[in-house]
Amino acid sequence: MNDLLHFWHMHTPILSILIPTFTAFILILLGNPGSGSLKHDWRQPWRRGISLVSVVLGLITAVCYLIQANSGQVFVYNLSEWSAPFGIVLVLDRLSALMLVLTYTLATPVLWFASNDFDERGRYFHAMFHFLLMGLCGAFLTGDLFNLFVFFEVLLMASYVLLLHGQGKARFQLGFHYVAINLLASALFLIGLGMIYGSVGSLNMTDVARLVPTLQPAEHKLAVAGGLLLFVVFGIKAAMLPVGFWLPKTYAVATTPVAAIFTIMTKVGIYAILRVNGTIFDDALGQMSLMIWLLPIGLITSLYGVIGAIAADRLRRFVGFMVLSSVGTILIAISMLNTEAWAAALFYLIHSTLIAAAFYLLCGWITSQRGVFKDHFKIAPKMKQDKTIAAVFFIIALMMAGLPPFSGFIGKVLILQATSYFPYQAWVISIILLVSLLSIIAFTRAGYILFWRATAPETNPQEEQYQQYQALPDRAPRRNDSAIYVLLTALIVYVVCANPVLTYMQNTATQIQDNALYESTMLKKDEHQNVISVLPFDSHYVPETKYSEAKDENAHYIPYLVPSDTMNGEHISEYKRKQIEHQKISQDNVPDESLLKSVEH
Structure with missing residues (x-):
């Protein structure tokens, strides 16, 4: 037992990356026939079993990490035993542990639902799903800016394949746009890293945060410019305006479980903004630049998202616009640059991810029971489970619009409370309240079309509409409704445990702003107690x-x-x-x- 505990502590936190990595490789080695043969392939139950066991193991590991991180200690794993900033390090703190738990809390019910029949619609679904988890875990755990780029590419490569899962012209067309946008973002990411490395001489996050305030004016401006370029890249990932127009249509064409798991993708961009722009470039110039750009972007994104939802012609696009609006709300809180606002942003981030995933799953349920009308906002015959679906839709609407007593309401109240000494308090309060009102109007419109104005089904057996209606399923697709209930239950538990959760969020917000803690934990000192750091680039050094x-x-x-x-x-x-x-x-x-x-x- 002692050996097991020693192994656990010795290899924390790399296990969260290795679990999905080895799972993905094992699934690839199992082989994969064409998508039409998967249903009858003897290896398919093995794929599902290995995949589900792995994701449950990942969830258990993430919860254990959360318990460890709650002590306030920062855990550092030196790859190849070289210390930062010369070696690449993984860092487990309260924020990374929180994001790991969120990732696996979402991934577990979504994968369980997808393992019914959605995984048979394309090859290597389970392998790509775990490569996506590998990229997500790596992005949340890395303490190096270049490694952040590497893990971004891993998760993006997996997302390209998952977006096209199930094939179809619309998926291929919008998938091409999605790939092109992210390739541009990757190029900008590399340019930004070059600017930072050229001026600072390091890409370790803690080392960069330590050195940026000491730079000469010209080098300091170059480093901040590189940081702002990274801000644009992270903004593309987070789908903030004006670089977030791609999200509603792109997520609308993805299969139901893929759209649900993709709700965590925007949060990777928000995490990077908080981790990099909020804490590394936290001197006067960096913070001023962040607030000048982030606050208006957050206000506009939040308002644009809800207006787009009101005008949406499909329920899936409706959800995409509401995701945009929630991203704007989180960015507003981050732009306030105080501990209370950041704690509120983290609280709302968890809520917005889980409720959006539940909403995408509900879209799949509604689509299955509306036949040719799918999820379009057109008057159609009543769904066979209209009362149950309407009740679930109503609960999701209350949660997503931010009405009491649910977590969305608590999150928005916390953000409003954090504006006490904020110079743009009136703008923040006005926009958040206006967005909440417009959200209620948007959900009312959607519910009115889908449920209230639904017509009675055809009763004449001689009519074609009668045959079409009878052919529709009487119940939700297998595991679809159960996965939604799991996510909604998690959000209800989230509200019940709001007090300890908020305490954790406040401690997290305090910890990530404590650069001295990360410096003392991660960087080494010589016999004179001077931090051992890197040298500027020297072309003559061999x-x-x-x-x-x-x-x-x-x-x-x-x-x-x-x-x-x-x-x-x-x-x-x-x-x-x-x-x-x-x-x-x-x-x-x-x-x-x-x-x-x-x-x-």
Whole structure:
């Protein structure tokens, strides 16, 4: 048991990434016939079983991480045993643990629902689903900006395939647009990283946050410009205006479980804005730039989303516009740049993700019972389960519009309370209240068309409409309604536990603004208690490799950066060991400033 606990602590938090990664590879190795053969393929039950066991294991792991992170300790995992900022690190704190639990809380019922028959409509559904989870977990856990880019690409590659799952002209057409937009965002991401690295000399988040305030004016402006470019990239991922027009149509053509799991995708962009723009570039210029741009963008996005929902011609697009509106509300809270507002933003983020996923699942239920009318806002015969569906729609409408006593109402009240000393308080309160009113109008319109104005079904057996109506299912698609009930129950529990949840959110908001905590936990110090950091880029520097030897003025730092077992092993060359020992016994242990060219000066 002690060995198991030691293994757990030793490899926290990389297990959350390895679980979906190995699952995806195992599923690929199982092979996959054409989509038309999946129903009769003997391996399909194995795929479903392995996939579901993996996602449940991921959920258990995420909950354990949440319990660990609630202690306030920041857990750091050094890949290849090299400490930051020279090595790539994974960081488990309250925020990353929260996002992991949200990811798996959503993924578990969605995958369980998809394992009924949706996974038979295209090849490698389960493998791509777990590659998506791998990218999401990696993005939430990484402490390195370039690794954030890598995990973004992993989850995007998986999302490209999942969006096209089930085939169809509309999916291919909008999938092409989705790919093109994200490829542009990826190019901008790399440019922004280059600007930051060129001015700071590091891409470790904690190290960049430490060094940015010490830069010369010209370099500081370049770094902030790179940060703002990343803000645009994250804005595309979060679907904020004016770079979020793609979301309603794109999500509307995805299959029901894919659209439901995609609700977490916009939250990755919001997470990145909070983690990178909100905490790394938190000096005066960075915060001023963030508030100047983020507040009006949030206000406009929130208002535009609800107006688009009122004008929507399909229920799936209606949900997409409401997702846009919720993104705007979260961005408004983040733009206030205070702990109370950020805690409120996190509280509302959890609510908006789960309720949007439940709404997309409801769209699948409604579509199955409306036949040729699908989810279009057209007058159609009553659905066979119209009372049950209407009740679920009503509950979702109350939650999503932000009416009491549900979590949406609590989240919006918390945001309004956080505006106490905000200079643009009137704007924030006015827009949030107006959006809530318009949301009620939008849901009233949708419910009026779908339920109140529904006509009586045809009763003459000789009519074609009668045969079409009788052919419709009497019940929801298998597991569809159950998955919705699971998500709605989770949101009700969320309200019941609002007090401890809010305490956790407030502690999270406080922790992510404490750069000194991350610096003391992640970065190493030398014998003089100076942080060991990176050097500016030097084109003449030749690193020592296995097959070459080069003089290293900073060899004496190595014992501080790698574990003792590695130092005593065979990975440190004899040439490097001699340099370390020579510098240790040297009269001058502190390297010449002209050699270090430290970016702090």
